[in-house]
Each structure stands twice: as structure tokens, then as C-alpha cells.
Amino acid sequence: MAETSSRYTSVAITLHWLIALAILGMIFGGWYMSDLPDGAPGQYFLYQMHKSIGITILLLTVARILWRVMNPPPPLPDDMNGLEKTASHLVHVGFYALMIAMPLTGWLYSSVSIRLDVPTVLFRVISWPDIPFVSGLKTEAGSGAVNFVHSKLAWATLGLLALHVAGALKHEFSAEEGVLKRMLPGLFGKTAKPALPARGALVAFGSAVGLLVLIAGTPPLLSAVTNGTTATTTAAFTPNWTIDYGASSIRFSGIHDGNPYSGSFNDWQAAIDFNSDDPEQGRAEISVNTGSAAANQRLYTDSLKSAEWFNIAEFPLATVEVSNMRAGPTGYIATARLTLKDLSVDAPFEFELEFDGDQVVMTGQTQFQRTPLDLGQDSDPGADWVAEDVQVDVVVEASRTN
Ligand code: HEM
Numbered sequence: 035m036a037e038t039s040s041r042y043t044s045v046a047i048t049l050h051w052l053i054a055l056a057i058l059g060m061i062f063g064g065w066y067m068s069d070l071p072d073g074a075p076g077q078y079f080l081y082q083m084h085k086s087i088g089i090t091i092l093l094l095t096v097a098r099i100l101w102r103v104m105n106p107p108p109p110l111p112d113d114m115n116g117l118e119k120t121a122s123h124l125v126h127v128g129f130y131a132l133m134i135a136m137p138l139t140g141w142l143y144s145s146v147s148i149r150l151d152v153p154t155v156l157f158r159v160i161s162w163p164d165i166p167f168v169s170g171l172k173t174e175a176g177s178g179a180v181n182f183v184h185s186k187l188a189w190a191t192l193g194l195l196a197l198h199v200a201g202a203l204k205h206e207f208s209a210e211e212g213v214l215k216r217m218l219p220g221l222f223g224k225t226a227k228p229a230l231p232a233r234g235a236l237v238a239f240g241s242a243v244g245l246l247v248l249i250a251g252t253p254p255l256l257s258a259v260t261n262g263t264t265a266t267t268t269a270a271f272t273p274n275w276t277i278d279y280g281a282s283s284i285r286f287s288g289i290h291d292g293n294p295y296s297g298s299f300n301d302w303q304a305a306i307d308f309n310s311d312d313p314e315q316g317r318a319e320i321s322v323n324t325g326s327a328a329a330n331q332r333l334y335t336d337s338l339k340s341a342e343w344f345n346i347a348e349f350p351l352a353t354v355e356v357s358n359m360r361a362g363p364t365g366y367i368a369t370a371r372l373t374l375k376d377l378s379v380d381a382p383f384e385f386e387l388e389f390d391g392d393q394v395v396m397t398g399q400t401q402f403q404r405t406p407l408d409l410g411q412d413s414d415p416g417a418d419w420v421a422e423d424v425q426v427d428v429v430v431e432a433s434r435t436n
Pocket residue numbers: 057060061062064065067068069081084085086087088089091133136137138139140141142143144150154181184185186188
């Protein structure tokens with residue numbers, strides 16, 4: 035075998051094997067995860083990892099294509115005939131098309147899927163938006179068709195892979211000048227250095243990072259500009275307590291995928307009228323900025339904002355009216371009427387008060403159910419992943435004003 039053929043650049047070789055391994059893992063991992071029954075332990079994590087690695091493949095493919103333009107690969111060996119060269123070229127073009135189409139159809143599917151209407155958070159850190167302006171495909175038929183294409187492209191990838199591997203092996207072992215050693219130097223024989231020094235790393239990888247920043251950064255920027263919601267109460271009574279919001283909290287918690295989740299609302303306002311010598315006349319009104327919910331995982335925070343949960347775009351505020359206060363088994367019991375997304379439910383609210391002169395600390399809790407509030411009813415109506423009950427814990431520190 036000749037030793038003169040020059041190899042690919044180290045960057046091209048690294049990208050080639052990295053992406054190849056990732057795609058193979060994605061295909062077999064994709065089959066495995068989509069065969070799991072809904073609610074199987076760890077399924078959520080697998081889907082998020084699949085989406086994270088898939089988007090990474092898309093961005094690396096952008097870098098790879100730019101790199102290839104700036105660092106043309108070594109020419110195919112002269113002993114390959116015209117037909118073989120054309121076939122090899124077509125397989126490569128097909129691969130580049132698939133490396134773009136596989137992640138794009140996956141991204142489109144996760145943007146329009148009804149069954150899997152769950153936001154994407156890359157590697158648990160970066161919120162990745164759905165593709166905009168494709169809601170027309172968000173039907174059983176539309177998302178089914180996209181899923182079909184995504185699934186069949188996996189088979190097309192495996193078909194091309196078979197041709198690619200057969201071609202590479204044939205031209206390694208039967209031709210005068212092997213080709214595999216150019217992509218696997220050392221293992222299949224020595225090669226000459228790339229003909230030209232490598233260039234354009236900043237452009238190739240900078241563009242991929244730029245694309246990531248642009249796509250992930252635009253939605254938070256837009257919502258910062260357009261979201262002017264703040265919680266405000268419009269109580270018809272005069273409150274007699276002033277709340278220390280820094281020391282007070284409204285927290286929520288429950289179970290997701292077998293693990294506890296929790297979070298709190300960072301923007302809420304309450305008006306309270308309460309006298310301990312006449313608790314039956316007590317009342318409170320609370321306004322909660324639904325978009326201010328922050329959970330212990332970014333995925334949960336992003337999910338809560340979406341249309342099937344709090345739908346913050348249409349319903350930026352929720353309200354709670356607390357009334358019917360009376361002595362309870364420990365402390366007091368009242369009725370909390372929660373209104374969210376134009377739906378109202380009543381739940382018993384138990385609370386205790388600890389007075390210190392004109393200061394009070396109130397600790398209370400209640401439970402709501404997801405179904406009557408139409409929370410997560412598209413993707414998880416059977417509570418396979420997210421438990422039906424949501425616990426709400428409230429702490430209010432306040433000082434008496436009159
Ligand atoms: C090179 C990249 C990718 C490859 C090779 C790949 C491959 C696969 C495969 C083989 C399946 C199983 C299909 C079946 O059931 O027959 C699958 C499912 C899926 N993929 Fe991808 N994928 C890629 C990128 C992505 C991306 C970027 C996303 C989203 C951002 C995504 C989202 C999904 C989803 C949500 C499913 C589940 C379908 C279901 O369970 O109904 N994929 N993928």
C-alpha cells in the first residue's frame with residue numbers, strides 16, 4: 035500500500051468519529067427509549083439526553099461543514115474509477131443531509147408532539163426553544179407524520195452507513211492506495227500530513243457556538259422585553275397586616291418521575307385582614323405571577339411556563355381567596371379558592387399563627403390536584419410521570435398595621 039496519501043486534518047478526524055459514535059448511540063438509544071412504556075423510570079432523563087445529544091450533533095455538523103469548506107479533504111485516490119468516486123461523493127452528501135435532517139426532524143417532532151409536550155433543556159442547563167411558527171403541525175396526524183420521517187431517517191442512515199463502511203473497507207484493502215488510513219491514521223498505515231495547514235477553527239466552532247447562543251438566547255431576551263407582569267392585589271377590603279415578602283414564601287412540591295420536585299413563586303402579593311379575637315371575619319387575597327415560578331430543575335421551571343401547565347402567555351396571574359376561617363384541629367382552618375387559567379377549585383387551608391407583639395408568623399399548607407386545574411393534561415393525563423397531588427406550603431411574616 036502506498037504511504038503518500040495525505041490524511042484528513044485532526045479536527046476533521048475527531049469530528050468524524052465523534053459524530054459517528056454519537057449518531058449510532060442516538061439510533062439505538064432512540065429505539066430503546068421510544069419502546070419504553072410511558073412512565074418507565076428514567077424515561078424522562080433518556081428523552082432529555084437524546085434531545086441534548088441530538089442538538090449537539092446538529093451544532094457540531096454546522097462546524098464540520100464549515101470546517102470542510104475551509105479545509106478541503108484530500109482527493110480520492112487515482113485508482114478509484116469515476117463511478118466509485120461519484121458513489122462515494124453521493125454517500126458523503128447523503129450523510130451531511132442526514133446529519134442535518136435527523137436532528138431537525140427530531141427538533142420539529144419535539145416542537146409539535148402532543149404526547150411528548152415537554153420542553154428541552156440541553157444537558158439540564160440550557161433551555162432550548164421549540165421551533166417557532168410550526169403549531170399547525172401540532173395535531174395527531176401532523177406530529178405522527180414528523181415522527182414517522184424522524185424514525186425512517188434512522189434506517190436511511192444505517193443504509194448509507196453500510197455503503198460507506200463497505201466502500202471504505204474495499205478501498206482500504208483492495209485498492210493501491212487505501213482510504214481508511216486517511217481517517218484512521220496509524221491503525222491502517224502511515225499517511226502524509228494534510229496538504230495545507232488547518233485553518234478556520236474560530237469561524238467553524240465560533241459559528242456553532244454563535245448559533246447556540248442565538249437560538250437559546252432569543253426567547254429569554256424577547257420575554258424580558260414583552261413580559262411586564264407583576265403580581266398586584268385588588269382587594270375590596272383594607273388589609274391590617276404588612277407583609278415582609280423577603281421572609282415569606284409560597285412553595286410547591288410533588289413527585290415527578292419517582293423523584294420529589296419543589297419550587298416557589300418569586301412574585302406574589304397578598305392583602306390580609308385578620309384579627310385573632312374574631313377569626314371568622316378573617317380573609318386574604320393573594321395574586322401570584324405564574325411566570326415567577328422557579329423549580330429545583332430548569333426543566334420543571336420551563337415546563338410550568340408552557341401552554342399545558344400555567345400557560346403564562348395567556349394567564350399571567352393566578353389568584354387565591356382565603357375565607358371561611360375557623361378554629362381547626364391545630365390552629366386554624368380556612369377555605370382557599372385557587373383560580374388559575376380561568377378555572378377555580380376550593381381546598382382546605384390549615385394554618386398556625388405565632389404572635390410576637392405586633393409581629394406574626396403564619397405557616398400553612400394545602401393540597402391541589404392537577405386534573406381540575408387542567409395542568410399537564412395533554413402529555414400526562416394519567417399522572418404517569420407527575421403525581422396528581424401538588425402540595426403548597428405558605429409562610430408569611432407580617433406586622434400589624436391597625
Ligand atoms: C443525529 C441525531 C438524531 C438521531 C440519529 C435520532 C434518532 C432517533 C431514533 C432512531 C428514534 C426512534 C424512532 C423510532 O421509534 O423508530 C428517535 C426518537 C426520538 N427523537 Fe431522535 N434522533 C436524533 C436527534 C433528535 C433531536 C435533536 C431531537 C429533539 C430535539 C430528537 C427527538 C426525538 C424524540 C422526541 C423521539 C421519540 C419519539 C417517540 O418516542 O415517539 N431526536 N430518534
